[in-house]
Amino acid sequence: DIVMTQSPDSLAVSLGERASINCKSSQSIFHNTYDKDYLGWYQQKPGQPPRVLIYWASTRESGVPDRFSGSGSGTDFTLTISSLQAEDVAVYYCQQYYSFPYTFGQGTRLEIK
Amino acid sequence: QVQLVDSGGGVVQPGESLRLSCAASGFTFSHYGMHWVRQAPGKGLEWLAFIRFDGSDKQYADSVKGRFTISRDNSKNTLYLQMNSLRTADTAVYYCAKTTPGHFDTWGQGSLVTVSS
Numbered sequence: 001d002i003v004m005t006q007s008p009d010s011l012a013v014s015l016g017e018r019a020s021i022n023c024k025s026s027q028s029i030f031h032n033t034y035d036k037d038y039l040g041w042y043q044q045k046p047g048q049p050p051r052v053l054i055y056w057a058s059t060r061e062s063g064v065p066d067r068f069s070g071s072g073s074g075t076d077f078t079l080t081i082s083s084l085q086a087e088d089v090a091v092y093y094c095q096q097y098y099s100f101p102y103t104f105g106q107g108t109r110l111e112i113k
Numbered sequence: 114q115v116q117l118v119d120s121g122g123g124v125v126q127p128g129e130s131l132r133l134s135c136a137a138s139g140f141t142f143s144h145y146g147m148h149w150v151r152q153a154p155g156k157g158l159e160w161l162a163f164i165r166f167d168g169s170d171k172q173y174a175d176s177v178k179g180r181f182t183i184s185r186d187n188s189k190n191t192l193y194l195q196m197n198s199l200r201t202a203d204t205a206v207y208y209c210a211k212t213t214p215g216h217f218d219t220w221g222q223g224s225l226v227t228v229s230s
Binding site for chain 2: 038040042044049050051052055056061093095097100101102103104105106107
């Protein structure tokens with residue numbers, strides 16, 4: 001199974017500042033045939049289901065603010081929020097969909113400093 | 114709009130069975146693969162099962178293989194998760210999710226399953 005490890009487990013950032021969350025996979029999730037990294041980022045607020053923010057490692061989902069961006073390839077990925085807003089307080093998960101069983105990172109809790 | 118509505122959760126005793134349903138609307142259900150994901154109280158997300166758009170392929174997490182069965186009825190636009198031999202460790206909110214394929218672009222609101230004696 002592919003293990004997804006996020007860092008840090010929790011993060012406190014001031015409003016308007018940049019927040020970065022890292023995700024590392026235990027093996028490459030880059031698919032040579034399709035030239036894509038099979039990685040998604042999800043945001044989950046309390047009492048709500050997760051919501052996809054980023055897929056194929058760097059493609060922003062429709063309706064997601066452009067302050068959210070994804071980067072990286074192979075085994076190392078980053079979700080960046082360029083200017084933290086109050087509504088961004090949530091838990092963030094990375095997920096690989098390269099091979100079954102699909103696996104999620106353990107989650108990163110983002111709070112306001 | 115695209116919507117998934119989870120139902121069927123409840124309180125059961127260890128060893129009992131339960132069937133969850135996920136009603137889809139707003140898209141052509143029969144064209145998309147579907148997944149089940151769960152979240153134990155205060156914990157992270159755990160992928161459980163996948164079914165291909167036509168039901169011809171199914172995949173399971175080891176934690177539920179042999180106990181849970183994913184199925185779908187494309188005529189009713191509904192996804193199911195039959196859960197047998199339930200354990201206290203299966204207590205969680207269960208979500209259905211639509212795949213594009215690849216990432217999960219739509220999620221149900223979740224259905225709480227509590228396994229307790």
